[in-house]
Every structure is written in C-alpha cells, then in structure tokens.
Amino acid sequence: MVFEKIxxxxxxxxxxxxxxxxxxxxIVEDLNADSLDIIDVxxxxxxEYNITVPEELxxxxxxxxxxxxxxENEIN
Numbered sequence: 234m235v236f237e238k239i240x241x242x243x244x245x246x247x248x249x250x251x252x253x254x255x256x257x258x259x260i261v262e263d264l265n266a267d268s269l270d271i272i273d274v275x276x277x278x279x280x281e282y283n284i285t286v287p288e289e290l291x292x293x294x295x296x297x298x299x300x301x302x303x304x305e306n307e308i309n
C-alpha cells in the first residue's frame with residue numbers, strides 16, 4: 234500500500250510520532266515539516282518509485298493524502 238510506504242519514508246526523514254501521520258495530516262501544520270524535510274521526502278519518493286515530482290506540484294501537496302494520490306496516479 235502506497236500510504237504505508239510514504240509513511241515509512243516520512244518517519245525515516247523526520248523525527249515524529251508515527252501515530253501523527255494520517256492520510257489527512259497537513260504536512261507543514263500537523264507534521265511540522267520544514268522545506269528541507271519536504272525536499273528529503275520528495276527525493277526519497279522519486280527514488281523509491283522511479284518517478285519525478287514536478288517542483289510546481291510540490292507546493293500543491295498539502296496533506297499526506299495529496300502525496301499518496303500523486304504517487305498512485307504516477308505508478309498506475
């Protein structure tokens with residue numbers, strides 16, 4: 234499941250409580266991610282799934298669910 238893999242990647246890059254990562258979690262507001270955290274997670278996603286996340290779309294990804302939906306659309 235894509236959500237579980239994305240959750241693992243977020244946990245690897247950020248020191249946060251695993252229970253705080255939900256599909257609806259806001260990346261900046263709920264998970265307290267800064268720009269470096271976001272870049273690290275995006276790079277990990279690109280490497281894991283062999284996809285490219287356009288820079289302009291990163292700004293539109295506000296929730297963990299937004300990231301999951303993007304990845305699912307790219308790999309299917």
